Each structure stands twice: as structure tokens, then as C-alpha cells.
Amino acid sequence: MDFETIIGLEVHAQLLTDTKIFCNCSTKFGASPNSHACPVCLGMPGVLPVLNKKVVEYAMKMALATNCTINPRNVFARKNYFYPDLPKGYQISQYAYPLAEHGYLMVEANGEQRKIGITRIHMEEDAGKLIHDDNNPASYVDLNRTGVPLIEIVGEPDIRSPEEAAEYLRRLHEILVYLEICDGNMEEGSFRCDANVSIRPKGQKEFGTRTELKNMNSFRNVQRALEYEVKRQQYLVENGEKIIQETRLWDDAQGATNPMRSKEEAHDYRYFPDPDLVPVVVDEAWVAEIRAGLPELPQARRERFVNEYQIPAYDAGVLTSEKALAEYYEEVVKLCGRPKIAANWVMGDVLKFLNEDKRSIRECPIAARSLADMIGLIEEGTISGKMAKEVIADMYATGKTPRGIIEEKGLVQITDEGELAKTIAAIIEANPGQLADYRGGKEKLFGFFVGQVMKATQGKANPKLVNDLLRKMLAE
Amino acid sequence: MELHQLTIHELQEKIRGGGASALQIAESVFSRIDAVEDRVHSYIRLMKKEAMAAAVRADEQIKKGDIQPLTGIPVALKDIVCTQGIPTTCGSHILHQFVPPYNATVVEKLAAAGAVFVGKANMDEFAMGSSTETSSFGPTRNPWDLERIPGGSSGGSAAAVAAGECIASIGSDTGGSIRQPAALCGVVGMKPTYGRVSRFGLIAFASSLDQIGPFTRDVEDCAIMMNVLAGYDPKESTSVRAEVPDYRRFIGRDIQGWRIGIPGEYFIEGIDPEVSAAVRKAIETVRQCGASIVEISLPHTRYCVAVYYIIAPAEASSNLARYDGVRYGLRTADARDLAEMYEKTRMQGFGAEVKRRIMIGTYALSAGYYDAYYGKASQVRALIRRDFDEAFTKCDAILTPTSPTPAFRLGEKTDDPLQMYLSDIFTISANLAGIPGISVPCGFSASGLPIGVQFLTGHFEEGRLLQVASAYEKSAAVEKRRPSL
Ligand SMILES: [Zn+2]
Numbered sequence: 025m026d027f028e029t030i031i032g033l034e035v036h037a038q039l040l041t042d043t044k045i046f047c048n049c050s051t052k053f054g055a056s057p058n059s060h061a062c063p064v065c066l067g068m069p070g071v072l073p074v075l076n077k078k079v080v081e082y083a084m085k086m087a088l089a090t091n092c093t094i095n096p097r098n099v100f101a102r103k104n105y106f107y108p109d110l111p112k113g114y115q116i117s118q119y120a121y122p123l124a125e126h127g128y129l130m131v132e133a134n135g136e137q138r139k140i141g142i143t144r145i146h147m148e149e150d151a152g153k154l155i156h157d158d159n160n161p162a163s164y165v166d167l168n169r170t171g172v173p174l175i176e177i178v179g180e181p182d183i184r185s186p187e188e189a190a191e192y193l194r195r196l197h198e199i200l201v202y203l204e205i206c207d208g209n210m211e212e213g214s215f216r217c218d219a220n221v222s223i224r225p226k227g228q229k230e231f232g233t234r235t236e237l238k239n240m241n242s243f244r245n246v247q248r249a250l251e252y253e254v255k256r257q258q259y260l261v262e263n264g265e266k267i268i269q270e271t272r273l274w275d276d277a278q279g280a281t282n283p284m285r286s287k288e289e290a291h292d293y294r295y296f297p298d299p300d301l302v303p304v305v306v307d308e309a310w311v312a313e314i315r316a317g318l319p320e321l322p323q324a325r326r327e328r329f330v331n332e333y334q335i336p337a338y339d340a341g342v343l344t345s346e347k348a349l350a351e352y353y354e355e356v357v358k359l360c361g362r363p364k365i366a367a368n369w370v371m372g373d374v375l376k377f378l379n380e381d382k383r384s385i386r387e388c389p390i391a392a393r394s395l396a397d398m399i400g401l402i403e404e405g406t407i408s409g410k411m412a413k414e415v416i417a418d419m420y421a422t423g424k425t426p427r428g429i430i431e432e433k434g435l436v437q438i439t440d441e442g443e444l445a446k447t448i449a450a451i452i453e454a455n456p457g458q459l460a461d462y463r464g465g466k467e468k469l470f471g472f473f474v475g476q477v478m479k480a481t482q483g484k485a486n487p488k489l490v491n492d493l494l495r496k497m498l499a500e
Numbered sequence: 501m502e503l504h505q506l507t508i509h510e511l512q513e514k515i516r517g518g519g520a521s522a523l524q525i526a527e528s529v530f531s532r533i534d535a536v537e538d539r540v541h542s543y544i545r546l547m548k549k550e551a552m553a554a555a556v557r558a559d560e561q562i563k564k565g566d567i568q569p570l571t572g573i574p575v576a577l578k579d580i581v582c583t584q585g586i587p588t589t590c591g592s593h594i595l596h597q598f599v600p601p602y603n604a605t606v607v608e609k610l611a612a613a614g615a616v617f618v619g620k621a622n623m624d625e626f627a628m629g630s631s632t633e634t635s636s637f638g639p640t641r642n643p644w645d646l647e648r649i650p651g652g653s654s655g656g657s658a659a660a661v662a663a664g665e666c667i668a669s670i671g672s673d674t675g676g677s678i679r680q681p682a683a684l685c686g687v688v689g690m691k692p693t694y695g696r697v698s699r700f701g702l703i704a705f706a707s708s709l710d711q712i713g714p715f716t717r718d719v720e721d722c723a724i725m726m727n728v729l730a731g732y733d734p735k736e737s738t739s740v741r742a743e744v745p746d747y748r749r750f751i752g753r754d755i756q757g758w759r760i761g762i763p764g765e766y767f768i769e770g771i772d773p774e775v776s777a778a779v780r781k782a783i784e785t786v787r788q789c790g791a792s793i794v795e796i797s798l799p800h801t802r803y804c805v806a807v808y809y810i811i812a813p814a815e816a817s818s819n820l821a822r823y824d825g826v827r828y829g830l831r832t833a834d835a836r837d838l839a840e841m842y843e844k845t846r847m848q849g850f851g852a853e854v855k856r857r858i859m860i861g862t863y864a865l866s867a868g869y870y871d872a873y874y875g876k877a878s879q880v881r882a883l884i885r886r887d888f889d890e891a892f893t894k895c896d897a898i899l900t901p902t903s904p905t906p907a908f909r910l911g912e913k914t915d916d917p918l919q920m921y922l923s924d925i926f927t928i929s930a931n932l933a934g935i936p937g938i939s940v941p942c943g944f945s946a947s948g949l950p951i952g953v954q955f956l957t958g959h960f961e962e963g964r965l966l967q968v969a970s971a972y973e974k975s976a977a978v979e980k981r982r983p984s985l
Binding site: 063066067068069070071072073074075102104106108111112113114165292294295296299300301302 | 588821826
């Protein structure tokens with residue numbers, strides 16, 4: 025039987041505001057337990073939430089970047105359930121009236137561009153963390169994360185393959201990071217994804233029974249978990265077994281999904297509008313202001329790079345994968361005027377160095393100005409491309425300018441024709457046998473003479489000049 | 501007259517004129533407390549040490565000529581407002597050892613205005629009740645008849661003012677919890693407009709209905725208290741940025757030409773005849789003040805109690821979820837796992853009425869019932885609010901009884917929650933609509949129990965509310981009696 029896969033993703037992204045969504049506590053990760061917690065975080069009696077306006081603005085940015093419509097009046101609601109990491113006994117979220125709805129994202133997978141719908145984006149507060157003691161029958165509560173702002177991005181069940189799911193996630197992630205509203209760290213949980221997946225025989229209209237997948241903390245794991253789950257569901261259907269609607273956890277080591285204990289599901293959250301907060305009113309002027317402040321988004325930038333700089337789509341993709349990288353590249357281009365050459369150096373050497381050291385482009389010791397200068401020095405023939413490889417390694421290691429390095433090392437290319445002619449003449453004279461063979465038709469020996477010249481000049485000779493002179497002098 | 505029997509404005513005059521010191525006033529109040537508190541039980545906790553120190557500080561301020569609106573005035577706080585460093589129980593065993601690390605905004609404001617805090621007044625557990633009988637600390641008794649209840653939930657605050665155990669007090673009103681005990685104890689009690697007084701630090705019962713307000717001995721004192729309490733608070737999102745006038749300016753103004761609305765729906769069968777007679781007399785008094793009496797209709801009145809007993813418990817079921825034994829308050833000693841810790845802590849910590857309302861509220865919000873209960877109640881609430889909007893196009897203020905009966909006997913309604921709920925039948929609508937209301941004494945029953953009349957005005961019209969209440973008070977000149985304790 026031929027099956028079609030139906031996937032919908034729910035993404036939670038922590039927003040990079042300095043303070044929490046409903047109090048003034050810091051959102052910084054990694055502080056000692058409960059050091060970023062106040063009476064509001066602790067859900068003490070009589071304390072009240074006050075909305076951080078920055079959270080609304082950040083969430084609006086994401087909503088506009090994903091083509092959503094912003095609701096002029098959206099409402100916070102309480103999601104009620106008991107858990108020790110949830111101090112109030114309810115999470116403040118949005119339910120019937122979310123911040124934004126009806127968005128989409130264009131995603132390319134398996135050579136096909138498809139529109140993936142976004143049902144809604146809403147704001148909510150994060151819960152705290154439980155720390156279990158392995159030596160004692162006790163658990164501890166850390167409320168530093170309580171009240172850290174989140175947005176939940178609920179996708180339509182429009183995704184048709186695990187690859188497409190991973191690609192959709194990468195695009196979402198890229199936008200969040202581009203907007204500088206989320207650090208995108210999946211391991212620390214600032215970007216989390218749950219998936220709903222079902223299969224149906226091709227041509228069938230009704231959806232099959234879906235399962236919900238959790239605990240996938242990388243793009244790769246999302247794809248692996250979905251691939252596993254699709255196979256598992258197909259196997260069940262093909263063997264006449266029933267798919268149970270349940271939540272399943274991805275086990276990375278085992279490479280499989282397993283059902284969550286059913287006790288942990290089946291909540292009735294009893295949502296109702298939070299009477300402690302007033303509806304968030306978003307007028308057109310506010311939307312316009314946020315829209316005007318949006319940076320160029322990755323997809324648009326990619327298209328512009330291809331058109332404006334005439335670089336291949338692949339290069340544009342790499343160079344725009346991160347906002348700071350794209351900005352670095354554009355700065356280099358602006359200063360040297362050589363987009364394709366700049367792309368090669370940035371994608372080749374610069375990224376290679378950074379990847380080796382696991383550094384980000386923001387930490388790159390090579391200033392855009394220096395890289396542009398180096399490209400200029402190659403163009404004007406001061407150094408050869410080969411010498412540049414050595415220069416750029418030094419620039420990366422020391423942060424020095426290319427001119428400084430060239431002077432320090434005496435790397436300036438020999439472009440003096442007279443001087444080079446003397447060296448060539450001496451080499452020809454010292455190798456009469458090879459000269460005779462070359463003239464006798466062994467043209468391969470040309471390379472031998474080039475090598476000798478380079479050796480004699482310690483590689484500083486301008487290669488083009490060497491070629492021209494050698495050809496002339498060997499023929500004489 | 502002894503100092504503890506005077507009003508705020510009378511004491512202010514004495515303080516200014518050198519006729520009394522803050523310390524003398526505090527001593528007078530505490531000696532009265534020594535004499536009557538074991539019979540009335542207005543307080544969960546007295547703050548004598550803190551009060552005496554505050555009175556000494558107040559006298560220093562007075563000496564310097566720095567006299568604030570409440571300098572040296574002994575004020576009681578309902579034990580629902582958080583006091584930094586001082587246990588705040590909300591009348592519940594589950595919070596019997598809870599010490600807040602913060603002050604409610606009203607506590608900050610009262611302290612800044614020079615008030616001397618006498619103690620934390622008794623109340624129905626989590627403000628759920630109309631008699632102060634659900635308190636985990638035992639009931640408060642009505643100073644006019646110790647066999648009767650003082651009303652509730654702010655029964656302790658009302659009784660303390662009536663019994664001379666403080667000069668003024670703070671209560672909270674979710675469905676009548678200030679106005680009903682004010683009526684039953686023969687004092688003035690006001691519920692301001694929702695959003696007028698900050699709820700920060702007020703332990704929540706039903707967040708969309710709760711409002712803090714004062715108990716005083718006369719309407720002028722009420723205006724003095726409102727001047728201190730009212731105002732926007734950045735710590736509360738539902739607090740409103742509306743201008744706060746000097747409420748004292750409205751005292752003594754006449755109501756010549758005002759239209760006073762009498763809603764037919766509030767003069768129903770089942771009202772105690774003595775209450776009915778006293779309120780009819782109040783209507784006559786208002787007419788004699790130069791106001792015209794207009795009949796109005798609030799057609800959705802009969803749904804008020806039903807709507808209230810869905811919305812208030814629904815919000816309460818969520819607001820009270822935080823009392824789980826994890827971070828503060830009671831935690832059961834014998835739990836084997838998390839679920840048992842939750843169950844036993846809440847089973848042992850909450851009283852029967854609180855549990856009843858948590859269950860009602862949880863049910864009303866449950867999947868499959870939400871639309872029929874909470875959803876429908878919210879819609880009807882909007883209609884009730886519209887009733888008032890329309891009524892106030894035809895009149896300037898509304899006059900009703902505050903409570904259908906004078907104070908009832910202890911235990912009389914504890915086994916019949918529905919009868920108890922009907923004690924708030926005339927006060928609930930103001931909370932649902934968010935409008936201000938005040939109860940003013942309007943006479944006594946034959947057996948000497950106080951009766952109150954309620955005035956209501958539109959949103960943020962506390963000034964006009966005080967104006968009509970003070971004009972009535974002056975003209976009615978209800979006999980000044982004191983409970984014989
Ligand atoms: Zn906090």
C-alpha cells in the first residue's frame with residue numbers, strides 16, 4: 025500500500041528579553057537555583073502579573089516574519105494543572121484569542137517548494153525545572169526558568185515528509201535567530217519541537233490516527249524520530265493493527281519512539297481568560313512600527329544575493345544561513361567589490377577556520393576590512409593566491425592586517441621583470457640537459473622550470489610573469 | 501466620649517489641636533480591645549507592639565508638624581491583605597504560618613499616610629462566606645448581639661469598627677463582603693469601582709470581582725480613607741489610570757435635583773419587613789433632600805446569584821491551586837508521593853466551604869461544561885453590566901437594601917449554603933458590573949439590630965456616591981447608638 029505522511033509541528037521558542045514575561049526577574053540561563061525568582065515567580069498569595077511589552081513586540085516580529093495576521097485584541101488565558109514546577113497551579117498562556125494566526129512559510133525539500141501553514145503564534149510563560157536527587161527520595165524545584173517568555177508556533181498538518189519537517193524547522197529557527205529574538209539553542213531547550221504525525225493511504229481524505237512525538241532535541245533527531253514513527257505506523261497498518269492516539273517519547277540511544285506513561289496525559293486544562301491581565305490591544309500603528317523595524321529576512325536576502333552579486337544559489341544559501349555571516353560577507357563585498365571572490369574566501373577559508381574552532385562569525389578575528397584588503401592585494405598582484413592562503417591563516421591566528429603580515433614576512437611578490445629574467449637565465453644556464461630535452465619536444469618539462477623559479481624565489485614570483493618570461497626565454 | 505469611639509475626622513481635630521496624642525488614641529483602642537475582644541473576636545492577630553511603636557513615631561511626626569491624612573489613626577486590616585513580616589492567613593489553616601515578604605499596595609499607602617495598624621481582622625476562609633463562620637480561627641460575633649453573626653466575609657473588619665476596636669478598617673468585597681457586614685454591624689462600608697484600588701497583595705478569591713475598600717463610622721471618614729486607597733498601581737494590570745479626585749470635597753454637597761433610581765427587582769418578597777420599612781424610609785429621606793425618585797429596571801437581576809456562583813468559584817478554583825504544599829504554607833506530614841502530598845495538604849488545609857467552591861468552579865470550567873456554565877455566565881454578566889449602563893442614563897444613583905435581613909444567628913445558615921448565598925443577593929450585582937457601592941446605616945430593627953441602605957453609581961463615580969451617601973446620612977440623622985458590650 026502507498027501511504028501519505030501527515031506531519032504538523034509545534035515549536036516553543038524562548039524569547040531573548042532581559043526580563044521575564046510577568047515580572048522583573050532576569051531570564052539569564054545557568055544561574056544558581058532560585059536566584060532569579062521573586063514572589064511573582066513563586067506564585068505567592070496576592071501577587072499579580074504585569075506583562076512585559078518587549079515580549080509582545082518580539083512575538084509580533086515572528087508573527088509578521090511568518091506572514092501571520094495579528095489579532096488586534098488578544099487574550100491571556102490560564103492553563104490549569106498541578107505540577108511542582110508550576111508554582112501557580114496554572115500556566116499563563118493564550119487560548120481562544122492568540123496573538124497571531126493564519127501564517128505560512130515557504131519550504132523547499134526534495135526539490136520542491138511548498139507552502140506550510142502556520143495555524144497560530146501565541147505567547148506564554150515557561151515552567152520551572154525539577155531536579156531529582158539520585159541518592160535521596162527527593163526532588164528539588166528550581167524556578168529560575170519560571171516566567172521566561174515563550175512563543176508557541178503551531179503549524180498546520182501540511183508537512184508531507186520527515187525531510188520537509190526538518191527543513192521547516194530549520195527555516196523557523198533561522199528566522200528566529202535572524203530576528204534576534206531567540207538564541208535557538210536546542211540543547212538548552214530555548215528551541216523545542218513536538219510533532220504530530222499520522223499516515224493515510226494515498227488518495228484518502230480523512231486523516232489517520234495521529235501520535236504526538238516529544239523529546240527530540242536536534243533537527244536530526246526530529247527527522248529520525250519522524251522517520252521511525254512513519255515506519256512504525258506503516259508496519260502497524262500493513263499488519264492490520266491499530267494505531268493508538270498517544271504521546272510517544274523519542275529515545276535517541278535506542279533510535280526509537282516509546283509511549284509515555286498514560287497517567288501523564290489526559291489533562292483537562294480548564295482554560296479560561298486570565299482575570300489578572302487585560303486583553304493585549306494591538307493597533308495598526310504598532311504593527312506598522314514593528315514591521316518597519318524588521319530586518320531583511322533570510323529568504324529575501326538569499327534571492328537578493330543571487331541577483332545582486334551574481335553568486336550561485338548554493339553560495340547565497342550558505343552565506344545567509346546566519347545574519348551576522350551575511351552581514352560580514354556584505355561588508356567585505358562593499359569594501360573590495362568582488363562578490364564571487366569574496367564568497368569563495370568567506371565560505372572556504374574563513375568558515376573552515378571558524379568551524380575548526382567552533383567559533384561564530386561574531387568571534388572572527390579577521391576583520392571584514394582586512395579580508396577585503398587581502399582580496400585587493402591579490403587583485404593588484406602584490407601577493408599570489410597561494411601566498412594569500414598563508415596570509416589569511418596568519419590573519420586568523422593573529423588578527424593582524426594583511427599588509428602588516430606581508431611586510432613582516434617579506435612576502436611581497438616579485439613583479440620586477442628584470443630581476444626575474446636574471447633568475448630565469450641563471451636557471452636555464454644551470455640545466456642545459458633539461459633545456460635541450462624541452463626544446464626537443466618534451467614540453468612537460470615546462471613545469472620543471474616553473475618549479476625551479478619558484479624554488480629560487482621562495483614562491484614570491486608572480487606566477488603569470490614567470491610563465492610569460494619562461495615561455496619566451498626557453499624559446500629563444 | 502472615649503477616643504476609641506470617635507471618627508477619623510474628630511480624632512484629626514484632636515490631634516491638630518493637641519487634644520490627643522497618637523499614643524493615647526492607640527492606648528484607648530487597645531484597652532477597648534482588652535475589654536471586648538474575647539467576646540467579639542474581631543481579630544486573628546493583634547499587632548500591639550508594632551502599633552505602639554507606630555503611634556510613638558506618629559507623635560514625633562505630629563510634633564514636627566508633618567501630619568498626614570491618617571497620622572495616628574488606628575486601622576485594622578482584613579487578614580487577606582499581605583503584610584510584610586507579619587503572618588497573613590486569609591482565615592485559612594492552609595496559610596496559618598504564612599509570612600509574606602511583601603506588603604499589599606494598600607498597606608504601603610496606609611502606612612505612608614500615617615495609619616497605625618491594630619491587627620489582622622478575622623474573615624471567612626479565603627473570603628468565602630457571608631457570616632465569618634468559615635474562618636479557621638473561629639467566628640467573629642456581632643457586637644450588637646453576640647449570638648449573631650457580623651456578616652462576612654469581612655466580618656472582623658466590620659465588627660472591629662462597630663465595637664471600638666479600631667477607628668477604621670480595610671475589607672475586601674467580592675460579592676458584598678464589605679457592604680453586607682457594614683449593614684449588619686451598623687457602620688459605613690464601600691466597595692470601590694473595580695480597578696480603583698490596587699489588588700496587589702490582596703490574596704485572590706475571584707480576581708475579576710475582588711475589590712478592597714474601607715469600613716468607617718461615617719461617610720466623611722469613608723472619603724478620607726478613599727483618598728488614601730484609590731489610585732493607579734503599576735503592579736496591577738487591571739488597575740485603572742483614572743484621575744482620583746479629592747473625595748472629601750463631595751461631603752456635605754446637596755443632591756438637589758438628583759434622580760435616584762429604585763429598581764423594582766430589588767424590592768421582592770422575602771425581604772425582612774423591618775428592612776423593607778427602613779429602606780422605604782430612606783427613600784423618603786432622599787426625596788426630602790430634593791432628589792426625585794425614579795423607578796428603574798435591572799431586568800437581569802434574577803440571574804446575578806447564579807452567575808456569581810459560577811464565575812467566582814471558577815476563578816477561585818484556579819486562584820487556590822497554588823496552595824499545594826510545595827513552596828509555602830501547610831504541607832501534610834505524611835505523604836508517600838506527590839499526588840498524595842497534594843491531596844492530603846489540600847484536604848487538611850482547606851475548610852468545607854472552600855472545598856465546595858473549588859469543586860463547583862472546577863466543574864464549571866471542565867471540558868464539555870465550560871460553554872454551558874462559565875461561558876454562559878460570562879455572557880449574562882455582560883448583560884447585567886449593560887442593565888446598569890442603561891439604568892444610569894435614567895438616574896444618577898441607585899438605592900437598594902444592602903442585605904435582605906438584619907444579622908442572623910450563628911449557625912442558622914451554616915448547613916444551608918443556598919440560604920447563605922442569598923445574603924448577598926443585593927450586593928453581588930455591583931461586583932459583576934464593576935461599579936462602586938456603599939452601605940450606610942439607615943436604622944435599627946425592633947430588637948436593636950442595625951439595618952443598612954445601599955447606594956450605587958456608575959464606574960469611577962465614587963465622588964458622587966459619597967455625595968449622595970453623605971447627603972442621606974446628614975438628612976436621615978439615624979440615631980447614634982453604640983453596641984452595649
Ligand atoms: Zn520574578
